Amino acid sequence: xxxxxxxxxxxxxxxxxxxxxxxxxxxxxxxxxxxxxxxxxxxxxxxxxxxxxxxxxxxxxxxxxxxxxxxxxxxxxxxxxxxxxxxxxxxxxxxxxxxxxxxxxxxxxxxxxxxxxxxxxxxxxxxxxxxxxxxxxxxxxxxxxxxxxxxxxxxxxxxxxxxxxxxxxxxxxxxxxxxxxxxxxxxxxxxxxxxxxxxxxxxxxxxxxxxxxxxxxxxxxxxxxxxxxxxxxxxxxxxxxxxxxxxxxxxxxxxxxxxxxxxxxxxxxxxxxxxxxxxxxxxxxxxxxxxxxxxxxxxxxxxxxxxxxxxxxxxxxxxxxxxxxxxxxxxxxxxxxxxxxxxxxxxxxxxxxxxxxxxxxxxxxxxxxxxxxxxxxxxxxxxxxxxxxxxxxxxxxxxxxxx
Numbered sequence: 001x002x003x004x005x006x007x008x009x010x011x012x013x014x015x016x017x018x019x020x021x022x023x024x025x026x027x028x029x030x031x032x033x034x035x036x037x038x039x040x041x042x043x044x045x046x047x048x049x050x051x052x053x054x055x056x057x058x059x060x061x062x063x064x065x066x067x068x069x070x071x072x073x074x075x076x077x078x079x080x081x082x083x084x085x086x087x088x089x090x091x092x093x094x095x096x097x098x099x100x101x102x103x104x105x106x107x108x109x110x111x112x113x114x115x116x117x118x119x120x121x122x123x124x125x126x127x128x129x130x131x132x133x134x135x136x137x138x139x140x141x142x143x144x145x146x147x148x149x150x151x152x153x154x155x156x157x158x159x160x161x162x163x164x165x166x167x168x169x170x171x172x173x174x175x176x177x178x179x180x181x182x183x184x185x186x187x188x189x190x191x192x193x194x195x196x197x198x199x200x201x202x203x204x205x206x207x208x209x210x211x212x213x214x215x216x217x218x219x220x221x222x223x224x225x226x227x228x229x230x231x232x233x234x235x236x237x238x239x240x241x242x243x244x245x246x247x248x249x250x251x252x253x254x255x256x257x258x259x260x261x262x263x264x265x266x267x268x269x270x271x272x273x274x275x276x277x278x279x280x281x282x283x284x285x286x287x288x289x290x291x292x293x294x295x296x297x298x299x300x301x302x303x304x305x306x307x308x309x310x311x312x313x314x315x316x317x318x319x320x321x322x323x324x325x326x327x328x329x330x331x332x333x334x335x336x337x338x339x340x341x342x343x344x345x346x347x348x349x350x351x352x353x354x355x356x357x358x359x360x361x362x363x364x365x366x367x368x369x370x371x372x373x374x375x376x377x378x379x380x381x382x383x384x385x386x387x388x389x390x391x392x393x394x395x396x397x398x399x400x401x402x403x
Contacts, residue, residue, distance in 0.1 A: 002279045003266040004236050006307045010331025013308065014285040016233050017298045018053040019328070021288060028054060028061055029071045029086060034233050036093075036226060037083035039295040040074050042380035043192075043199045046084045048293035051371060059196045067191050070210060074189040074201070076101060076182060079247035089229075091214040094185050095222035097246060102183035109176050118157035118173065129154045129177045134186060134205060142190040142202035149174040178203060185213065197377055223252055224259040228275065234301050236265045236274035244303035268307070289360040290328040291337050291345070291368055294379030299323040299333070308332050312350050315385040324383025329357040336383060337365060338390035343376055345369045348385055 014020045018031050028050050032038050038046040051057050065072040066084070073087050077097040085093060106126070113122035132154035137143060149155050155174040162168030181187045182203070190204035206213070217225075227242060234241070243253045262273040292299055300323050305313065308331060316336055317323050327335040327347055334357070335349040345365040349358070379386060 001264060001266050002274065004268065004272070006268050008282045009236070009267070009307055011282045011285045013298065014288055014331050019288055019290050019298070020285050024053060024055040026054065028065050032072055032084055033086035033089065035297050036089065036229055036233070037077070037085040037297070039297050039300060040082040040084045042295050044197045044377040045293045045295045047196055048377065049296050051368070052290050052292055063196070073210060076179065078245060087210050088214070090185065091217050092222040092225045095217040095219050096226050097248070098183050098185065099219065102180060105176070105183055106180050109173070109180055112159045113157065113173065116157065116159035118159070126177060126180065130181055130186065133178065133181060137187065137203065137205045137208070142204045144193065144200065144202050145175050145178055148178070148203065197375065220255065220259070223248065223256040227253065227256040228260045231262065231273065231275050232278065235278065236267055236272045237302060238267065238270060238272045238304055241302045241304055242273070245301070287330055287356065289357060289364055291361070291364050292326050292328060293377070294324045294381055294383070295322060296326070299326050315350060316383045318381050318383060322381035324379050324381065324386045327361050329353040329361065336385045338386045339376055339378070341391045343369070343372065343374050345372070346389070348389060
């Protein structure tokens with residue numbers, strides 16, 4: 001049985017996640033496609049993730065891919081997370097993950113429509129609302145959630161998500177209907193009316209924005225395809241890593257692993273899986289350092305994280321498993337970072353990686369400060385480490401420069 005050491009896995013992570021100096025010349029679309037997407041729940045995350053991986057990189061590069069070339073698109077998928085993905089992967093992502101998420105969101109919304117007394121038949125209400133949204137987008141083009149709610153009586157209605165609680169109160173149902181339509185693949189997030197650190201999308205018809213979708217896939221075929229792509233970028237890994245990443249069942253992942261012929265491997269004492277044609281030894285990577293944002297796809301990439309996170313979970317992840325900004329040196333997390341009151345990026349070491357590492361990471365912090373050009377990007381889910389150091393600030397929409 002092939003055995004992989006911690007060092008070898010870290011070398012694979014470095015190269016396959018475009019974090020070494022010799023892998024920074026790839027296009028933003030190829031980076032996102034190789035990793036099956038970039039986390040987009042925090043609007044700033046994909047921009048900062050690409051800054052760390054692509055040089056030179058400017059905000060306009062991702063905006064161009066999202067809104068002009070449309071070679072990337074935002075879509076709700078695995079674990080009900082918003083991703084920036086290659087549209088070519090949409091059929092597989094839709095069948096393997098988004099359909100499952102859409103079903104759950106649809107059932108909850110239909111139930112809440114009935115509970116709130118908005119309509120006797122929640123399913124019929126949602127069908128009418130969906131038809132009205134698609135007609136409006138066909139006639140008027142990209143439209144914001146607020147504008148759709150104002151224009152379409154079919155979207156009218158409120159519910160109380162937490163009756164009797166201080167955080168409850170009447171809330172519009174319209175955004176949830178749009179979420180269902182988006183997760184089903186009927187509509188997508190088009191132009192963003194906010195700056196790059198905010199999310200104010202105008203919704204568009206998926207067909208109008210991206211063209212006719214590829215041939216639909218079965219859930220089983222889609223899961224096999226995506227598990228194979230994931231193992232190429234993240235493997236070797238445990239079955240729990242794969243199951244957690246996809247938000248799927250153990251049974252579905254085991255079948256996908258069989259379908260692609262994944263082989264058993266040893267991960268420094270733990271059973272794992274790898275692709276049968278991806279067992280060659282991984283050469284050492286040259287020393288590298290990176291500042292990755294909160295929710296970065298690499299930091300969040302595995303369920304079992306000790307091999308790159310060490311003992312720092314309690315300081316760098318919140319209680320819900322959301323990662324804050326992190327410092328990386330040679331394949332492991334050695335601290336975090338934040339912006340001070342003057343918008344300067346400050347590093348926070350949780351262990352001493354040595355003088356060379358400190359110098360590289362401090363220099364990268366200065367480079368990120370210069371690139372941000374005064375823009376504040378407080379993470380949406382700050383880690384305990386950030387909360388203990390960073391000032392309370394709000395993001396702004398100033399344009400950073402090119403690194």
